[in-house]
Amino acid sequence: MAERPQVVIIGAGFGGLAAAKRLEAEPVDVVLIDQRNYHTFLPLLYQVATAGLNAADVAYATRGLFRRQQRVFFRRGRVMGVDWDQRCVQIDDEPPVAFDYLIVAAGASANFFGVPGAAEYSYPLYTLPDALRLRNHIIDMFEEADADASIVEEGALTFVVVGGGPTGVEVAGALAELIDKVFREDFHDLDVHRSRIVLVEQAPHLLGPFDRRSRDYAHKVLAARGVEVRLGTVVEAIEADRVRFSDGGSIATRTLVWAAGVKAGELASTLGVTQGRGGRIAVGSDLSIPGHPTAFAVGDIADMDDGKGGRHPQLAQVAMQGGRHAAEQVLATMGKRPREPFSYFDKGTMATIGRRAAVAELPGGAKLTGALAWLAWLVLHLLYLMGVRNKVSVFVNWAWNYFTWDRGPRLILRAEDGRRGHEPAGPGRSVDGDR
Ligand SMILES: Cc1cc2nc3c(=O)[nH]c(=O)nc-3n(C[C@H](O)[C@H](O)[C@H](O)COP(=O)(O)OP(=O)(O)OC[C@H]3O[C@@H](n4cnc5c(N)ncnc54)[C@H](O)[C@@H]3O)c2cc1C
Structure with missing residues (x-):
């Protein structure tokens, strides 16, 4: 092993950045790779996604x-696999990177659970290009719809959000505000009340x-803000202009937001390691990958036992x-000290529904609503957002939105190649080719 061991971290998300920050002043070389x-x-x-x-x-430039x-x-590069014998990480179209220690933190991606049409016609929300799309x-x-109101009948203004977890609730609540408070005035010729x-x-x-x-x-x-909540409803298939449910019902729509669940990032299945629920990489109590004692997996891509018969949730x-x-x-x-088991300190969970409405469950059992x-x-x-500029910008945006009900970034932004915006969100079809 070199004098300064090389620690390679795959993924500059929450897990990868925390690892790199912890190591930045230590006697190691860190190579942080992200696509x-x-x-x-x-x-x-x-x-x-909702123009707030x-x-x-x-987003924050990782080099910065x-x-x-x-x-x-x-x-910058897309990791395609790991050569465990040569102890190097393989990057698409680039030379491999050798490691002494490896931390895999490549996150998750949308899980379509095999629902026909979901990958082709739905809009997942897992990347910045997803949100812009x-x-x-x-x-x-x-x-x-403003140009041709007849398409409202065909579902042009019907927005279906699949998944009633925090992401689905947040999207539905924010959409309700965008439509009711902003588009109702922007599109004064259109009967915006017909949107669903x-x-x-x-x-x-x-x-x-x-x-x-x-x-x-x-x-x-949500109901008070005009969102129709359909519980106990299973999506059976998604088509370009309709979603079908297992009870035989269907809704005409051109916008289906997929917030129904995640699975381990694709990289997990290329590593030749044991995978647990949702394809996540099985790890030991110290977060090392069984059979590879100098490699670890963390975050959404890791299947971490919570010591209570369950798994740790996929949270930041x-x-x-x-x-x-x-x-x-x-x-x-490196210091020849014994390793410690991972112990998670739960700081609580929150979800926002919209203006002055959220739920928060804090450590110690305190529960807040409203x-x-x-x-x-x-x-x-604001505290956890990366970078002072971003914090200031988000704060100013929020204050502006709060006092004016305005949404500055309600812009259609795409490369001007003549294509329209409602291309499906299927693999490889992102607006800026960032996948
Ligand atoms: C819409 C949404 C809302 C959420 N809201 C909350 C919330 O309110 N609170 C909360 O606690 N959690 C929330 N989460 C979950 C939280 O964001 C994740 O648990 C967290 O991001 C996981 O961190 P990670 O480092 O494992 O992965 P990520 O943060 O996803 O980072 C993974 C990184 O790996 C990179 N990568 C992936 N594959 C490769 C590859 N092959 N080669 C190179 N790089 C690769 C990606 O580009 C990415 O930068 C939300 C998630 C989503 C999608």
Whole structure:
């Protein structure tokens, strides 16, 4: 092993960045690899999709995060696999990168659960290009309906959100505000009241991980804001202009937002390691990958036992704490100290429904709903957002939106190649070719 061991980290998301930050001042060389040159703050993606924030507000150039760290190297590239014998990471069209220690933090992607048409016709929300594609499409639908109101009958202004977890609830709530408070005035020739937002969930309640009071509150607020909530409803198939349910019903729509679940990032299945639920990489209690003691997996891509018979949830805090833990195990191994098991400190969970409405479940059992939970949500998201410029910009946007009901970034932005916005969101068809 070299004098300064090389730690390769795959993924500059919450887990990968936490690991790199923990190692940046240690006697190691860190190579951080990501397919994109920026970190994405996924919890605010839905606000980009619903014209509340600019794309640059929720992303941060990864190189900028380490520009003063001479021993942290960023490499933009898509990792295709790992050669365990040669101990190197294989990158698409680029030379491999050797490692002494490896931390896999490549996140998750949308899980379509084999629903026919979901990959071709739905709009997932997992990347910045996803959010921009959805925003373009929503505004396109209003522009087209404004030009020809007859297409409203065909579902042009019907927005179906599949998945009643935090992401689905947030998207539905934000869409309701965008349409009711902004588009109603923007499109004064159009009968915007004919638009529909339908939130579909197969469970008998929204917000699965939350307690009953929070679930009921979210349901009540969404209904009051005009969202049709359909519980116990299973999507059977998605077509270009219709969604079909297993009870035989269907809804004409050209916009189906897929927020129904995630699975491990594609990389997991190329590594030749044991995979658990949702294709996630099985890890030991110290987060190392069985059979590869100097390799770790953290965050959404890792199947982490919570010690209570379940798995740790796919949340930013789990990824950040996991990333830090893996980095500490690298240092422990270098210092010939024993490794420690990962122990997750739950700082609570939150979901926002819209203006002055959120639910928050805090450590110690405290549960908040309403304006207080919403304020807590705002403050926490500002705190965790990367970069002072982004914090200031998001704060200014939020304040502006709050006092004026305006949404500045309601722009249709795409490469001017003549294509329209409602191309399906299937693999490889992102607006900026970023996949
Ligand atoms: C819309 C949405 C809203 C969310 N809201 C919340 C919330 O409110 N609170 C919360 O706690 N959690 C939330 N989450 C979950 C949270 O964002 C994730 O748990 C967290 O991002 C996981 O961190 P990670 O480091 O494992 O993966 P990510 O943050 O997803 O980062 C993975 C990185 O790996 C890169 N990558 C993937 N494959 C490759 C490859 N082959 N080669 C190179 N690079 C690769 C990606 O480009 C990405 O930068 C939300 C998720 C989504 C999608």
